[in-house]
Amino acid sequence: MTELKDLEITYDKPNWCPGCGDFGVWVSLKNAIVSLQLNPWEVVLVSGIGCSSKLPYWVKTYGFNGLHGRPMPIAEGIRLANSGLTVIVIGGDGDQYGEGANHLLHAARRNINLTLIVHNNQIYGLTTGQFSPTTDIGEKNKATPVPTVEAPVNPMSYSLAAGATFVARGFAGDNKQETQLVMEGIKHKGFSIIDTMQPCVTFNHKNTFSWFYERVYKVEDNGHDTSDKAQAYLIAEEWPLKRALMDGEKEKIATGILYKEERPTWEDGTPQISSMPLVKQSFGNRDITPLLEELL
Amino acid sequence: MTDIQWLIGGEAGYGIMTIGVMMSKIFTRLGLSVFDYVEYPSLIRGGHNAYYVRGASEQIFSQKKSVDILVALNRETIDKHKQELSDGAAIIYDDQLIKVDPAEFALGTVLIPVPFAGIIKQINVDRLMINTVAVGASLGLIHDDFNVLEKIMQDVFSKKGEEVVIENINAAKSGFEYVQKNSFGKFKRIIEKNILQTQKNILIGGGESVALGAIQSGVNFSAIYPMTPVNGVMMTLIAQSLKYGIVAKEPEDEIAGINMAIGASFAGARSMVATSGGGFSLMVESVGLAAQTETPLVIVEGMRPGPATGMPTWTGQGDLRFVLHAGQDDFPRVVIAPGDMLEAFNMSMNAFNIADICQLPVILVVDKYLMEGHATVPFDKISSLAKNFVIKRGKIISDEDVALSTDYKRYSLVDDGISPRSIPGQKGGIALSGSDEHDERGLYNEEAEVRIKMMNKRFKKLESLELGFSPVDSYGLADASLTIVGFGSTKMPTLEAMNWLAKENISVNFLKINCLAPFPVDAVISAIGKSGKTLIIEGNKTGQLEGLIREYTGLTMSHNFRKYDGRPFYPEEIIARIKEVL
Numbered sequence: 001m002t003e004l005k006d007l008e009i010t011y012d013k014p015n016w017c018p019g020c021g022d023f024g025v026w027v028s029l030k031n032a033i034v035s036l037q038l039n040p041w042e043v044v045l046v047s048g049i050g051c052s053s054k055l056p057y058w059v060k061t062y063g064f065n066g067l068h069g070r071p072m073p074i075a076e077g078i079r080l081a082n083s084g085l086t087v088i089v090i091g092g093d094g095d096q097y098g099e100g101a102n103h104l105l106h107a108a109r110r111n112i113n114l115t116l117i118v119h120n121n122q123i124y125g126l127t128t129g130q131f132s133p134t135t136d137i138g139e140k141n142k143a144t145p146v147p148t149v150e151a152p153v154n155p156m157s158y159s160l161a162a163g164a165t166f167v168a169r170g171f172a173g174d175n176k177q178e179t180q181l182v183m184e185g186i187k188h189k190g191f192s193i194i195d196t197m198q199p200c201v202t203f204n205h206k207n208t209f210s211w212f213y214e215r216v217y218k219v220e221d222n223g224h225d226t227s228d229k230a231q232a233y234l235i236a237e238e239w240p241l242k243r244a245l246m247d248g249e250k251e252k253i254a255t256g257i258l259y260k261e262e263r264p265t266w267e268d269g270t271p272q273i274s275s276m277p278l279v280k281q282s283f284g285n286r287d288i289t290p291l292l293e294e295l296l
Numbered sequence: 297m298t299d300i301q302w303l304i305g306g307e308a309g310y311g312i313m314t315i316g317v318m319m320s321k322i323f324t325r326l327g328l329s330v331f332d333y334v335e336y337p338s339l340i341r342g343g344h345n346a347y348y349v350r351g352a353s354e355q356i357f358s359q360k361k362s363v364d365i366l367v368a369l370n371r372e373t374i375d376k377h378k379q380e381l382s383d384g385a386a387i388i389y390d391d392q393l394i395k396v397d398p399a400e401f402a403l404g405t406v407l408i409p410v411p412f413a414g415i416i417k418q419i420n421v422d423r424l425m426i427n428t429v430a431v432g433a434s435l436g437l438i439h440d441d442f443n444v445l446e447k448i449m450q451d452v453f454s455k456k457g458e459e460v461v462i463e464n465i466n467a468a469k470s471g472f473e474y475v476q477k478n479s480f481g482k483f484k485r486i487i488e489k490n491i492l493q494t495q496k497n498i499l500i501g502g503g504e505s506v507a508l509g510a511i512q513s514g515v516n517f518s519a520i521y522p523m524t525p526v527n528g529v530m531m532t533l534i535a536q537s538l539k540y541g542i543v544a545k546e547p548e549d550e551i552a553g554i555n556m557a558i559g560a561s562f563a564g565a566r567s568m569v570a571t572s573g574g575g576f577s578l579m580v581e582s583v584g585l586a587a588q589t590e591t592p593l594v595i596v597e598g599m600r601p602g603p604a605t606g607m608p609t610w611t612g613q614g615d616l617r618f619v620l621h622a623g624q625d626d627f628p629r630v631v632i633a634p635g636d637m638l639e640a641f642n643m644s645m646n647a648f649n650i651a652d653i654c655q656l657p658v659i660l661v662v663d664k665y666l667m668e669g670h671a672t673v674p675f676d677k678i679s680s681l682a683k684n685f686v687i688k689r690g691k692i693i694s695d696e697d698v699a700l701s702t703d704y705k706r707y708s709l710v711d712d713g714i715s716p717r718s719i720p721g722q723k724g725g726i727a728l729s730g731s732d733e734h735d736e737r738g739l740y741n742e743e744a745e746v747r748i749k750m751m752n753k754r755f756k757k758l759e760s761l762e763l764g765f766s767p768v769d770s771y772g773l774a775d776a777s778l779t780i781v782g783f784g785s786t787k788m789p790t791l792e793a794m795n796w797l798a799k800e801n802i803s804v805n806f807l808k809i810n811c812l813a814p815f816p817v818d819a820v821i822s823a824i825g826k827s828g829k830t831l832i833i834e835g836n837k838t839g840q841l842e843g844l845i846r847e848y849t850g851l852t853m854s855h856n857f858r859k860y861d862g863r864p865f866y867p868e869e870i871i872a873r874i875k876e877v878l
């Protein structure tokens with residue numbers, strides 16, 4: 001029986017800024033692990049570098065805190081070596097849509113069975129507030145003295161195009177929904193991405209909690225069919241906008257599961273691990289004599 | 297003594313690689329000691345390919361300069377290589393396609409015209425099979441029994457079906473018979489069957505040697521992005537992946553590759569990557585990640601000339617300093633350099649034990665010359681190395697022990713610096729491995745005291761390093777008047793040169809440095825500290841090994857021989873340099 005207290009570490013606590021959206025993701029992730037009754041020792045949280053990527057330090061499961069942008073291939077390696085583990089990747093928008101965007105593309109098309117939670121604060125938090133790949137067009141901050149004309153990455157469209165089989169958006173201001181999305185993502189057999197809008201209260205003074213509250217809606221409230229990829233694309237394209245806003249215009253930000261499909265996973269396509277996880281198989285005891293004989 | 301170097305030259309795209317190895321196989325099955333070396337540009341079609349195969353009735357270690365049989369598939373081959381012909385050499389060529397004038401060549405050169413194109417037409421097979429006719433013709437010149445090649449064709453092509461086998465045998469046989477009938481005996485060096493019947497040899501490539509070593513060592517995960525010259529490692533692992541239960545993936549890039557390998561190793565697999573300098577450049581940050589998280593990892597770095605794309609299909613030893621220093625700040629790593637096929641196999645096997653025992657990255661630094669060449673190795677020798685090898689996985693905690701622990705610490709400060717390692721999935725072993733500096737639990741920590749302890753702990757691990765082979769090897773008599781020093785593949789032409797010199801009663805000895813990091817200071821000092829003259833041989837511009845030796849031992853070499861033209865060292869060149877120096 002896994003309880004919340006089993007996931008708590010006693011020797012440290014999160015050092016995010018008070019009010020940071022990362023807390024919401026942290027709480028939701030733990031809730032999801034408990035609700036799904038996963039054994040903490042069979043869960044691995046893999047992260048990159050950034051404020052958000054510190055999360056694995058504060059959950060008592062196995063963890064690997066790798067390099068900026070590179071948690072995805074670490075996680076893929078873990079899954080291929082031990083397909084019995086639940087592997088969850090944690091990264092910021094810089095980590096996943098900047099430095100690591102290529103890995104995300106390939107993990108999605110391979111449909112490796114893991115869950116990616118992106119803490120999308122539209123800013124580089126840890127390096128003190130430079131613009132990120134998801135910073136809104138027209139924004140100006142200390143790293144962009146003139147308003148940026150770089151259109152933001154659209155994580156939903158990008159993931160859909162890459163072939164992700166579970167594409168969702170959450171919001172750190174709605175733990176109930178976020179918990180549900182993380183649970184669904186973990187249960188999904190294949191690659192799942194949950195892009196989570198996570199206000200950075202210290203450096204992002206535009207995309208705040210209240211800004212999001214005024215704009216988010218739930219796709220299921222509109223009766224969205226999650227198997228309809230064309231519709232998913234239309235919803236995905238609602239936001240972020242690839243242009244500056246017109247006067248009085250307000251964005252519509254969809255949350256919930258945009259798209260879901262079943263497709264063979266990378267693990268399914270790896271016969272070496274079809275009957276048993278790699279690390280559980282007998283090790284060594286190999287005879288290469290036949291290979292040497294072929295060379296005679 | 298029989299000592300024949302055969303060379304086939306032609307345009308890229310004509311299957312010269314395949315046919316070169318086949319010739320090596322013929323020599324091997326005839327009982328000769330064999331070495332082969334191929335030169336080709338980084339193109340799929342066009343450009344000049346040259347495959348050198350040397351076979352001898354005594355043990356040989358490398359290619360040589362002079363060519364005894366030249367198979368010219370085009371005129372360019374003759375122009376490019378006629379200077380290399382030895383006295384009494386034979387040239388096999390299609391006189392319908394290529395015009396040659398006997399006056400172009402030294403007296404005694406034997407011209408062996410074979411109508412390749414005519415034969416192809418007559419037996420009605422694809423033009424691409426010209427090289428098969430050529431290999432048959434080559435055999436027809438030096439040996440009177442086709443059987444050996446027929447058997448090889450069956451072994452090599454049987455997987456492709458009976459039709460392919462028969463077609464190839466026919467083509468080769470036509471070439472063989474043509475030469476037997478028209479030219480046998482013109483070339484004076486005939487190979488009698490099984491001159492060297494004493495031992496059973498295998499013919500193995502450097503890339504295969506590394507891969508087979510890894511397989512014997514239990515590797516079960518690799519993530520390799522293709523790059524010359526390590527494609528042989530990659531393709532051998534993939535070819536054996538289903539049979540031996542190896543998850544061998546092709547990642548999107550080298551950064552992904554090394555991180556996948558680290559992830560798999562963290563989860564308990566035995567994992568590796570292989571690349572060349574360009575790919576290794578991408579991996580660099582993650583080499584430090586493996587060191588910092590104390591995750592075992594084997595990296596094969598196949599050197600070729602740089603910088604940037606450089607000369608992709610040529611050889612060199614210019615990445616030594618790079619692999620020794622790659623990564624920010626200091627961290628422990630082991631860098632080892634095999635010098636021939638058997639060492640490549642042995643060091644590859646041992647690299648995995650070292651990585652697991654010391655929980656750190658091990659770099660096997662090789663080069664194109666070693667990776668893409670083939671040589672004969674006694675079957676018994678390699679097979680007994682394999683059989684006597686013991687896999688050691690180091691301090692992985694057992695499920696029982698870890699289940700009992702109440703406060704497991706992944707980076708516990710133990711005497712030898714090597715903390716018992718838990719594996720995800722083990723109850724009681726929950727821990728985080730992080731790239732930040734951390735305390736014993738793995739929790740990020742930037743206190744000065746913790747930092748110093750952890751830095752020292754990581755380096756401490758090297759004190760219990762057991763390579764499984766000697767960090768240096770000495771060849772030749774201790775009291776020789778000159779000591780040659782080198783690392784990696786220069787071993788092969790150096791031993792060859794020493795062999796030739798011995799026949800002239802010139803005695804030199806050779807110190808080969810197997811382990812470049814940690815640097816074997818004492819062993820090097822005791823081997824060359826008292827040498828009168830030293831000649832260091834290395835394949836780079838700035839004397840990377842020479843500087844390294846000076847850095848660690850204070851010893852200066854009296855002479856050096858450096859090459860950075862993309863070509864391997866030749867025994868002839870080494871001998872000439874030795875004679876200059878003596």
Ligand SMILES: Cc1ncc(C[n+]2csc(CCOP(=O)(O)OP(=O)(O)O)c2C)c(N)n1
Binds near residue numbers: 068
């Ligand atoms: C290779 C590399 N480049 C740059 C950095 C510096 N760096 C650390 S975190 C970060 C960006 C963090 O932004 P994000 O990934 O969005 O995470 P957040 O801090 O906002 O949660 C950068 C650029 C690094 N650690 N490694």
Ligand code: SF4
Binds near residue numbers: 020052121125126199
């Ligand atoms: S800087 Fe921003 S993202 Fe980082 S902890 Fe503070 S509020 Fe959170």
